[in-house]
Structures are given as C-alpha cells and as structure tokens.
Amino acid sequence: MRAGEGSIVSSSVEEYGLFVNGKWVVPPGAGRFETINPTNREPVGSFVAARAADVTAAVEAAHKAFPAWRDLPAPRRGQFLRSAARILKERKAEIGRIVTREMGKVLPEGLGDVQEAIDFVEYMDGEGRRLLGETVPSELTSKFCLTVRQPKGVVACITPWNFPTAIPNWKIAAALISGNTVVFKPASNTARCAAEVVKVYEDAGLPPGVLNLVTGAGGTVGTALVEDPRVRAVSFTGGVETGRDVYVRGAQRLKMVHLELGGKNPQIVMDDANLPLALEGILFGAFGTSGQRCTATSRLILQAGIYDRFLEMLVRRLETFRVGDPLDPATDMGPVASADQERKILEYIEIGRREARLVRGGEKLTGGLYDRGFFVAPTIFETRHGTRISKEEIFGPVLSVIKVADYAEAVRVANDVDYGLSSSIYTRDVSRAFRAIEDLEAGITYINAPTIGAEIQLPFGGIKNTGNGGREAGTAAIEEFTEVKTVFVDYSDKLQKAQIDTA
Ligand code: UN1
Secondary structure, three states, X not given: OOEOOOEEEOXXXXXXXXXXXXXXEOOOOOEEEEEEOOOOOOEEEEEEEOOHHHHHHHHHHHHHHHHHHHHOOXXXXXXXXXXXXXXXXXXXXXXXXXXXXXXXXXXXXXXXXXXXXXXXXXHHHHHOOXXXXXXXXXXXXXXXXXEEEEEOOEEEEEEOOOOOOHHHHHHHHHHHHOOOEEEEEEOHHHHHHHHHHHHHHHHOOOOOOOEEEOOOOHHHHHHHHHHOOOEEEEEEEOOHHHHHHHHHHHHHOOOEEEEEOOOOEEEEEOOOOOHHHHHHHXXXXXXXXXXXXXXXXXXXXXXXXXXXXXXXXXXXXXXXOOEOOOXXXXXXXXXXXXXXXXXXXXXXXXXXXXXXXXXXXXXXXXXXXXXXXXOEOOEEEEOOOOOHHHHXXXXXXXXXXXXXXXXXXXXXXXXXXOEEOXXXXXXXXXXXXXXXXXXXXXXXXXXXXXOOOOOOOOOEOOEEOOEOOOOEOOOHHHHHOEEEEEEEEEOOOOOOOOOOOOO
C-alpha cells in the first residue's frame, strides 16, 4: 500500500495492516509480528496479529459484499481478474524478488511463482465466460434439464509459505470468478507476499469487501475463520496436522473443506532410463525450492542394474551444485524458509543418521553467508524402504535413495506411504510407462519428468493423506468453489410426472 493509505512506514521495517472492506486497517491495540529474510534474518515486514474480533469484522465485510458480487455476471467479474493479471505482469520482477527475499527460493523460482499466479488468474478470467454446467435430455416432452453453477458465499482461503503468490491466487482467483467473496489468511512467514497479492487486487479495482486479508496465528485467525457460520467453504493448503484440525472443525459445522496436504513423492528410475535426463530430473525435483514443495521428490527408487552408476552420477553432480544467496544467478539452491523448517529438517537428518547410510550432506551449512541464514546441505541417504526418513514427509532437501529389483517392487515401494500427491517414472519402455500411470497411487504421475512443475490448466491434488478428494487448478478449481444447481423447466403447460407418466 502507498504511504498515507494505511501503511505506516517506520525507519526500520515497513508496517502493514489488515485489508478489510477495501481499506488497510490497524485495529487498535492489536499486536504485531515480523517476517524475516531466511538468507540473512533481516526483517521484511511487520504485520498485524489479528484477533478473533478482527476476523469477524473481515467475514462481516465479505458477507455484506457477497450479494452484489454474486449478481455481477461472471465475464464482468473476469475483468477484475484481467486487470489483476496485467498488474502482476507489470510487477513480476519486483514481486518475484520479494518472494525470494521473504521465502528464500532462488530468483528464477521466485519469478516462476509469480508467473504461475499470472497464468492462473488469466485462465480464470477465461473460465468466467464458461462456468460450465450440463444440459441433458428429459424423459418427458416439452421439458428442459440443465445444471448451473452458483457461488457458495463467503469462503476462507488459508495458504502456505512455499508458493506465497501462486497458491493464494489459485484459490482467490477461482473463488472470485465463481462469485464468492473471500477472507484470505496466509502463512505468517510470508505475509509480505500476501500483502502484495492483495495490493494487486486492490489496484485492479475490486469492490470493497470482495477480498479481505487477515494475518496472524493459525490457532487464532484460522480457527475463528473456520468456525464462523457465515464462512461456507474453506480451502486449505498446508500440513497434515493443521489440515485435519481444519477438516474436523469444518465437519462439525457441515462445511465444505478442501485440503491440499503433504507428499512423499517418488521418482523411479528403471534400468532402461535415459540416465542423464533422470539425473537432471532428480536434481530439480529433490532440491528445487530446497525440497519445500508438496510435490518435491523425497524418494529416489532405483532399479538394481543402474543403482551404483546412477548414485555415483548424482553424488558427482552435487559437487558442483551451489547453495547460497538465492538472488545470485549462480546459485542452485537457497536457504530453507525459516528457523522452524531448519530445525525440523535437521531433526530428520539426525533420525536418518541412525537408521540409514548418509551418502552426502547431512548438516547445517556454516561460515560466511551461511551463518546468517538457514542453510542445509543437499542431503542424500541410502536406505531400505520402511525407515522413517523413507516414509515421513520432511519438506526439505533430504533425499532417500532406495534400491529395488524390478518394476513390481518399485511400484510396491512407491505406493507404500501415507501420501499420494505426485510420482514420476523414467523409462524408455512405453508399455511400462502406461502401466505406471495405472499403478502409481498418486494424484499426479509424470513420465520422464520430475515430480514437480504441474501446469495450472490441469487438476492438482492427491489421494490418501494428501487431501480429501478434491482438486485445485484446472476446471476442478471451479468445482471447489461452486454449488451445482439442477434446473427443470417444464413448458408443456400440464402436470407431467417423472417416473410415472413415462412408465
Ligand atoms: C505445492 O508445492 O504445494 O507442481 C505446489 C508444482 C508447482 C506447484 C506446487 N506448480 O511443483
């Protein structure tokens, strides 16, 4: 926000308010928290720790704005998305740098995060001209049967820190084009990115109350949102534990809760694979975003015939893999996102040291720049299937390498985890590749490509503990945020009884 329009610019760190009913507000007496740059611990922004009453005010604003927004034809709602996409494009370089500063992913990925937001917002603008229903024949004469999509009302979008502009936009743009109004609760450690996303919609001229931002602790803000009776649906991306809590609270109130949770995604490399290609795939899949994608590859399942050779190729390649300042174009991998992340990853590395063989990395990096931020070495363990590191989500640059005898064992190992988001197989055997599409228990399967990098025009989501059945992105995004109404139009001018007059 611009100075004088709600922002209070202090000499040290910029302060942000909540965005409620079209205004940046600082509720009297509210506490604050800061976000920091994980590369050097410098502050990035200061934000309001909203309380339950502040959440209520945001829901109230969204509730009041709903009727007029719902009544606006979807293609005209799309015009706001078109403006938002244009602003995002104009500000891509600037916002991409903010993503890198606040979250730590390397700059090309920070820019990619914003590009994914742009792609999706543009795509949803187009969806506003479809919002497809069905028309089907009636069993009676002079009768028309169809379905239409209607918004749910006020929806809550609760988002993680790992894609701090893309994932909020996946939810917000889909919710808005469908005619809902939104209360947006971002992860606390990327609140600045969230504020930038909201500013984009503000500058796009979105009517007051249609999109509201509440920052603060999940236990307070998230809970108040999920429990408010006016919030009709909750879309949550984050960890399993919080997701389960959100689901249970929502279930008690019979709300639609959409969950996108963890992953333990495998890349399988068969003996017949293109090994240099599979090597580039595992580097990007396992260590891109410092392993902090829900889709990141955390298990490398190698067939015995290429096991030693491929592991050696990987270890050799990592000798020239650079960990450092994510703004430096020479850097391959930046820090992990926070002190909490670093602690959790190092704990798992300790567990791995006890139960598996450490091949490479396995430590916090120290010295120079490393001492100021949260840097963990790209880490590789050789392990048998079944160890904790081979089955639990770590969400960091830690890869478990597992040897298998054949395709059947590869699939058995790949599937024997609690999650089912992404999966990948490298093989030159086309029949086996198609077989794997059927066999791998996951919402997404890649053939000869890494487990990360899904495109926004297709559904995104997973099975087992990864979610509760829904999908984001693609046309599925519209399903997430709409109710289907079934309509029968009888123009026969007489009472026609289905199932009775047709027998
Ligand atoms: C996530 O990590 O939750 O498919 C999202 C990908 C990205 C999105 C990841 N397009 O890797």
